[in-house]
Amino acid sequence: MKKWSLTDRIGYAYTAPALAVVALLMAFPLLYTFMLSFQKNDVFANETKFVGLRQFARLFEDPVFVLAIRNTVVWTAACVAFQFLLGLLAAVAINQEFVKGKTVIRLLIMVPWVLPGIVGVQTWKWSYHPDFGIINHALKSLGIISHDITWTSGSSTALLSAIIVNVWKMFPFVMLMLEAALQSVPKELKEAAYVDGARPLRIFFAVTMPHIMMTSLTVILLLTIWTFNAFTFIFALTAGGPAHKSEILSLYIYRQGFQNLNFGLASAASVVLFLLTMAFSLVYIRFFMRKGEEA
Amino acid sequence: MKKRFAVLLVFALIFSLLVACGGGKESSNSGEGGGTDTSSSSTGSGGSGTGTADSGSSGGDGGKTVELTYWDGTWAEEITPELVKEFEAQNPGIKIKVEYFPWDGMYDKFLVALRNDNGPDIINMAVDWTVPFAAMGKLQNITPFIEQYGVDMNDFYEGPLKTVTYNGQYYALPYRSEANALYYNKKIFADAGLDPEQPPATWDELIEFSKQIKEKTGIAGFGQSGSEFGNFTAQLYYLIYSNGGSVLNEDYTKSALTSPEAVEAAQIFVDMYRKHKISPDSTMENNNTVNRNLFASEKVAMFISGNYDVAAVREANPDLDFGTALQPALAERKPILGGWNAGVTNTAKDAEAAFKFVNFLASPEISPRYSLTFSSRKSAAGHEKYKAPEFQPFLESLNYAQAMPPIPQWTQIKQIVYNHMQSAMIGDRTVEQALQDASKEIDALLAGN
Numbered sequence: 001m002k003k004w005s006l007t008d009r010i011g012y013a014y015t016a017p018a019l020a021v022v023a024l025l026m027a028f029p030l031l032y033t034f035m036l037s038f039q040k041n042d043v044f045a046n047e048t049k050f051v052g053l054r055q056f057a058r059l060f061e062d063p064v065f066v067l068a069i070r071n072t073v074v075w076t077a078a079c080v081a082f083q084f085l086l087g088l089l090a091a092v093a094i095n096q097e098f099v100k101g102k103t104v105i106r107l108l109i110m111v112p113w114v115l116p117g118i119v120g121v122q123t124w125k126w127s128y129h130p131d132f133g134i135i136n137h138a139l140k141s142l143g144i145i146s147h148d149i150t151w152t153s154g155s156s157t158a159l160l161s162a163i164i165v166n167v168w169k170m171f172p173f174v175m176l177m178l179e180a181a182l183q184s185v186p187k188e189l190k191e192a193a194y195v196d197g198a199r200p201l202r203i204f205f206a207v208t209m210p211h212i213m214m215t216s217l218t219v220i221l222l223l224t225i226w227t228f229n230a231f232t233f234i235f236a237l238t239a240g241g242p243a244h245k246s247e248i249l250s251l252y253i254y255r256q257g258f259q260n261l262n263f264g265l266a267s268a269a270s271v272v273l274f275l276l277t278m279a280f281s282l283v284y285i286r287f288f289m290r291k292g293e294e295a
Numbered sequence: 296m297k298k299r300f301a302v303l304l305v306f307a308l309i310f311s312l313l314v315a316c317g318g319g320k321e322s323s324n325s326g327e328g329g330g331t332d333t334s335s336s337s338t339g340s341g342g343s344g345t346g347t348a349d350s351g352s353s354g355g356d357g358g359k360t361v362e363l364t365y366w367d368g369t370w371a372e373e374i375t376p377e378l379v380k381e382f383e384a385q386n387p388g389i390k391i392k393v394e395y396f397p398w399d400g401m402y403d404k405f406l407v408a409l410r411n412d413n414g415p416d417i418i419n420m421a422v423d424w425t426v427p428f429a430a431m432g433k434l435q436n437i438t439p440f441i442e443q444y445g446v447d448m449n450d451f452y453e454g455p456l457k458t459v460t461y462n463g464q465y466y467a468l469p470y471r472s473e474a475n476a477l478y479y480n481k482k483i484f485a486d487a488g489l490d491p492e493q494p495p496a497t498w499d500e501l502i503e504f505s506k507q508i509k510e511k512t513g514i515a516g517f518g519q520s521g522s523e524f525g526n527f528t529a530q531l532y533y534l535i536y537s538n539g540g541s542v543l544n545e546d547y548t549k550s551a552l553t554s555p556e557a558v559e560a561a562q563i564f565v566d567m568y569r570k571h572k573i574s575p576d577s578t579m580e581n582n583n584t585v586n587r588n589l590f591a592s593e594k595v596a597m598f599i600s601g602n603y604d605v606a607a608v609r610e611a612n613p614d615l616d617f618g619t620a621l622q623p624a625l626a627e628r629k630p631i632l633g634g635w636n637a638g639v640t641n642t643a644k645d646a647e648a649a650f651k652f653v654n655f656l657a658s659p660e661i662s663p664r665y666s667l668t669f670s671s672r673k674s675a676a677g678h679e680k681y682k683a684p685e686f687q688p689f690l691e692s693l694n695y696a697q698a699m700p701p702i703p704q705w706t707q708i709k710q711i712v713y714n715h716m717q718s719a720m721i722g723d724r725t726v727e728q729a730l731q732d733a734s735k736e737i738d739a740l741l742a743g744n
Binding site: 064129130131132148150152153154155238239241242243244245255259260261 | 523592
């Protein structure tokens with residue numbers, strides 16, 4: 001047993017409160033949820049029963065749960081892809097030397113991200129509304145559509161309308177992160193490549209991309225985890241509708257837990273969500289980020 | 296210098312943390328009088344208050360003064376203190392401490408508290424909650440007190456009485472009752488060539504009038520609620536019950552939604568949106584509050600709601616020329632009864648004193664003042680608050696109003712029906728299929744799975 005030096009002990013004493021908070025607010029609820037997922041526990045039963053994996057079996061028998069998983073994958077993939085692409089575009093654009101008023105542009109682009117989630121979503125929700133909203137009105141005035149589109153309540157458009165709002169909200173974050181990374185690309189390398197005859201696109205892929213690879217991969221990981229767990233957008237915009245077409249896992253958990261008061265089932269679904277996120281993160285970090293470091 | 300700054304910063308952070316956590320009582324805002332009702336009418340309308348309570352300390356044993364706690368809703372924060380003062384003046388020796396709860400989550404809080412015998416002495420309950428609470432053994436049987444104090448039970452409307460009766464005994468007194476009625480835009484009627492003084496009396500007429508309105512003016516006829524499970528099922532259930540069907544069988548053990556009357560009614564509901572197209576395109580994302588907004592901005596000619604929306608509509612559009620009428624009938628007319636009851640809990644320190652307060656709230660003099668909608672007392676129907684002509688159809692509806700099955704799974708059943716019927720609304724399933732699937736789930740739920 002290594003003998004704890006005085007510095008060690010002081011160190012642990014200082015971190016002890018923070019560790020206690022983490023244990024209380026993160027470890028304990030996590031473990032409790034795991035325990036709940038093996039029980040039949042809802043507000044009508046007067047005691048809780050241990051039922052093993054039955055809640056998990058119930059989950060996969062529920063077509064809405066399976067649909068929710070599918071929707072969550074589509075939702076995450078689409079959101080992350082477009083958040084990243086739009087953010088990258090914005091970062092590259094604002095990084096060009098000929099752009100004036102960078103501070104003002106940056107400020108304006110930051111607005112979606114800074115706005116409290118609910119506020120932004122409600123604004124979009126009213127804009128989407130066929131009778132009161134400005135989007136349909138504008139599209140009709142421009143002659144692009146002739147009939148109102150029911151954005152948030154149409155089977156084919158509900159998830160899409162939520163994706164648009166999520167991309168709008170998060171791309172400023174991507175832009176911020178990537179802009180910093182872009183600044184770190186040595187100008188001499190780019191100029192050397194230019195002198196050698198490389199076209200701007202080739203310069204971007206050969207010179208710039210490797211330098212922002214680590215940052216990009218981190219950003220994508222963060223976006224994926226956030227989007228996977230995102231709740232506000234779907235809840236406030238479509239409430240999972242119509243008829244569950246835009247329901248994602250986080251909403252499914254909320255419904256089971258807080259509307260149906262079926263805590264056992266909701267916990268089981270939470271465990272599934274946790275495991276999926278964990279699996280993705282582990283695979284991602286091991287394969288992509290290690291490689292990125294070596295590159 | 297740097298060190299001093301750092302120390303100062305740390306103190307500032309600690310200080311702000313203490314202030315934030317110390318909190319103290321926020322001043323509670325009183326809820327609007329049932330304005331933004333997003334729940335179905337069968338569970339009462341709540342205000343949008345954010346208040347938290349004075350912590351109800353239940354002291355006062357040992358002799359003369361008894362102190363009772365009463366759990367109320369935040370929408371009553373302006374009226375209840377006044378009533379408590381009057382009661383305490385009339386009843387020296389009884390003190391009432393009131394705690395206010397916002398509508399959101401109220402049922403869950405009450406349920407959990409009662410289950411653990413942590414509840415108050417007197418409790419305010421939506422109509423659907425009383426019998427389940429009584430069945431759990433958490434309410435006092437007040438029939439002896441009713442006899443002792445000679446409370447005239449015939450003065451209560453029939454519907455509300457059923458919601459306080461369990462096994463032939465009374466467990467609470469109703470004080471507030473409400474039912475929905477039809478709002479219609481007189482000007483749009485006139486523009487479409489309809490008589491503005493002749494609102495539709497039958498549901499067929501409602502559909503016909505709406506078609507005419509759509510043809511002549513391009514405006515949608517009726518505001519259907521396609522979203523929000525409470526509003527959706529309120530409209531659907533009205534049609535089912537008025538068509539002679541019902542949601543559950545007689546002893547509340549199985550779903551009755553696959554009966555021909557129920558299927559027919561549900562088909563009418565879906566056809567209104569899909570076939571006749573008399574509701575706006577945005578129906579699937581509209582709840583009843585949006586319908587109210589559409590009505591007030593004259594984008595829809597008719598909608599159905601409680602009397603609490605009269606003021607809201609007037610405020611939104613003072614120039615709106617509208618009228619109210621009984622909900623159009625199908626085979627009959629069965630509006631859903633909403634409202635509130637006051638009861639005594641099984642843990643009440645002094646059941647008789649608690650009953651006195653309940654009786655006070657439900658009396659013909661006090662209940663019209665306490666209720667945001669109408670009093671449950673027939674004798675109070677002539678109260679000056681209810682004189683306005685727009686209120687008459689709502690008052691009359693109370694005579695037909697029927698309470699919903701008072702079982703604890705009722706909210707979940709609404710959600711099941713909503714989930715399946717929504718897919719019928721968007722055309723993914725036929726009405727029969729949706730109701731069959733819903734019935735299977737409901738039967739499983741009621742069997743205790």
